[in-house]
Amino acid sequence: MQSWIRRVMIAAVAGTLFAGGSTDLFAQGVTTAAVQGTVRQQQGGAPVDGAVITVTNRSTGARTQATSRSSGKFFIENVAVGGPYTIEVRAIGFEAAKRDNVTLALGQRFIADFTLTPQVVQLQEIAINAETGGDPIMNTAKTGVAQSISDTAINRLPILGRNFTDLVYTTPQMANVSGGVSAAGQNNRFNSIQIDGGINNDLFGLGATGAPGGQAAAKAISLEAVKEFQVLIAPYDIRQGNFAGGLVNAVTQSGSNTFSGSIFGYLQNQNMVGTNYNNERAADFKVLQWGGTFGGYIIKDKLQFFGAADIQSKSTPFNGITLAQSGANAGDAERMITHLDALGASQWGGAGSQGGFVIENPNPTYFGKLTWSPTFNQNVTLSYNNVAASIDVLARAQNGQWQLTSGAYSIDNNTNSLRLIWNGVFGGKYSNEFIGGYQTIRDNRPPNTTYPTIIVSSGPAPSWWRVRSGSPRPTRSTRTSTS
Numbered sequence: 001m002q003s004w005i006r007r008v009m010i011a012a013v014a015g016t017l018f019a020g021g022s023t024d025l026f027a028q029g030v031t032t033a034a035v036q037g038t039v040r041q042q043q044g045g046a047p048v049d050g051a052v053i054t055v056t057n058r059s060t061g062a063r064t065q066a067t068s069r070s071s072g073k074f075f076i077e078n079v080a081v082g083g084p085y086t087i088e089v090r091a092i093g094f095e096a097a098k099r100d101n102v103t104l105a106l107g108q109r110f111i112a113d114f115t116l117t118p119q120v121v122q123l124q125e126i127a128i129n130a131e132t133g134g135d136p137i138m139n140t141a142k143t144g145v146a147q148s149i150s151d152t153a154i155n156r157l158p159i160l161g162r163n164f165t166d167l168v169y170t171t172p173q174m175a176n177v178s179g180g181v182s183a184a185g186q187n188n189r190f191n192s193i194q195i196d197g198g199i200n201n202d203l204f205g206l207g208a209t210g211a212p213g214g215q216a217a218a219k220a221i222s223l224e225a226v227k228e229f230q231v232l233i234a235p236y237d238i239r240q241g242n243f244a245g246g247l248v249n250a251v252t253q254s255g256s257n258t259f260s261g262s263i264f265g266y267l268q269n270q271n272m273v274g275t276n277y278n279n280e281r282a283a284d285f286k287v288l289q290w291g292g293t294f295g296g297y298i299i300k301d302k303l304q305f306f307g308a309a310d311i312q313s314k315s316t317p318f319n320g321i322t323l324a325q326s327g328a329n330a331g332d333a334e335r336m337i338t339h340l341d342a343l344g345a346s347q348w349g350g351a352g353s354q355g356g357f358v359i360e361n362p363n364p365t366y367f368g369k370l371t372w373s374p375t376f377n378q379n380v381t382l383s384y385n386n387v388a389a390s391i392d393v394l395a396r397a398q399n400g401q402w403q404l405t406s407g408a409y410s411i412d413n414n415t416n417s418l419r420l421i422w423n424g425v426f427g428g429k430y431s432n433e434f435i436g437g438y439q440t441i442r443d444n445r446p447p448n449t450t451y452p453t454i455i456v457s458s459g460p461a462p463s464w465w466r467v468r469s470g471s472p473r474p475t476r477s478t479r480t481s482t483s
Helices: 002-020 151-156 164-170 330-342
Strands: 033-041 052-057 063-067 073-079 082-090 097-104 109-111 114-116 126-129 146-149 174-177 180-183 192-195 226-232 247-252 260-269 286-299 303-317 358-360 365-372 378-393 401-403 409-426 430-444 455-458 463-466 475-482
Touching (some): 033 052, 052 073, 063 073, 063 409, 073 409, 073 430, 097 114, 146 164, 151 226, 164 174, 164 247
Parallel strands (some): 033 109, 033 114, 097 126, 192 247
Antiparallel strands (some): 033 073, 052 063, 082 097, 146 226, 174 180, 226 247, 260 286, 303 358, 303 365, 358 378, 365 378, 378 409, 409 430, 430 475, 455 463
């Protein structure tokens, strides 16, 4: 416990020193955007010193302030992604000016230059409307090969499996190689996934997805909870490292000052699939996915919440070889089942059968988030994500191992992630982004039955009957991360 607290304190101090140690180097946060610009006088173009710049998120009421320097420049770091924002500039002796309807993308550095008119008489403020937050493609803050997938693109593009990481293939450098995501030709295990600044990788490196629970086909997070994400191939930012392939950097949805929600439901089965080249229809299967979201405020302009539930059940037939193809003696199957039943196999789960097998793959995910703006220039978010997944495994191979259905086992995964982010601006000049995370990953392999493994040689070729799989030892991992 003391070691964990020590790591948190070191990360917090390091983050503060990084933010306050230099007044010339600036970089938007890992999970946020930034606003910068120059304030000048209309006559002569002289810089305006001491102008107050206020950035207000109209959906949450959160506000961040900064002051311009002697050069007229200002920098506002760690601004939450989204909007719409209003950027307002005020200075003594000048008319106020503002920009409305500004939307900020993840990793974007929005340029907002202002020209102030001297105030001779009391006039109405000058309003400058901006329909978008600038062009993300022509983003001057980009440091390396990268692509942003906005919330609009996430909602618009069709995804068969409703897994947000499938959208990484919209990036030219990404490709599907042997079921895994390859970035610029690298092995998929060299990739990294970040959610709200916290690492979310497969610690055991056994799954193709790169996320925890990959062997059980688990999703990293519900698609409904993702606001937008970046795909980075070679970023120059030293805070985005520990990978040699690609980095998927996602930020999640937040609540606002209005109550809103959604429900969804998707169904796939064999009736929605056409025939193959032999005019054969697909075997019976069923994929049902449903859930919803809800968000709003607890204290207006101060405390907002957001939650999402995504429940998936999937049933597919085992598509391995048949008993005739295995090379095993078909008569042995009935004799083994009869003998095991006579020994009382039913009280330990049953002997099973040599016939068909349905693979069940449930995958429920739950996400919750609180956003708190206690004062000007301070923003705190706390999020929790739970992902559970399970899939049945059965081995049947030609001239190899042939299992009865009692020989199957399950791959069960349960991942819990807790993350805390604190963004602050101090003195109108210095900024800090603190990210702390705690993650537990539980991987278990429970067998279908509880009696010992029985292996019988059968058939003319070297073939083996395996009545029950061994009891693999459960693998567990607890991760504590701070950055």
